[in-house]
Amino acid sequence: IAGLCFDPCLPGTDDCDANGSCETNTLIDRNNCNACGTQCGPGQACTGGLCIGGCGLGLGDCNNDGTCETDTFTDEANCGACGRACGAGQNCIAGLCFDPCLPGTDDCDANGSCETNTLIDRNNCNA
Secondary structure, three states, X not given: OOOOOOOOOOOOEEOOOOOOOOOEEOOOOOOOOOOOOOOOOOOOEEEOOEEEOOOOOOEEOOOXXXXXXXXXXXXXXXXXXOXXXXXXXXXXXXXXXXXXXXXXXXXXXXXXXXXXXXXXXXXXXXX
């Protein structure tokens, strides 16, 4: 709608078995924690869409070797929990994925600055 995409499921739910209904509670499901297919590690529970327990806060055993080697507060491939990757160009800050550019701007030429005004640039509208 108006150039924007919308998820048909309410926040905290998803259609993990692709049957057309939003039956999975991604806030508490250990096998689909915050997103379909994101599994919590051994001894962890899914609470509020985050895998809690096992490793200390902000750490994860993302390679399943029994050590808590991954900083889930800053790792873009494991942001907030093991396997929860940020989108292309996003940064992981305090376990949440953020776009480095302010709303209405983007780095369309990939030079590291947010020089394009996507609100008025015809070639990059809502990019």
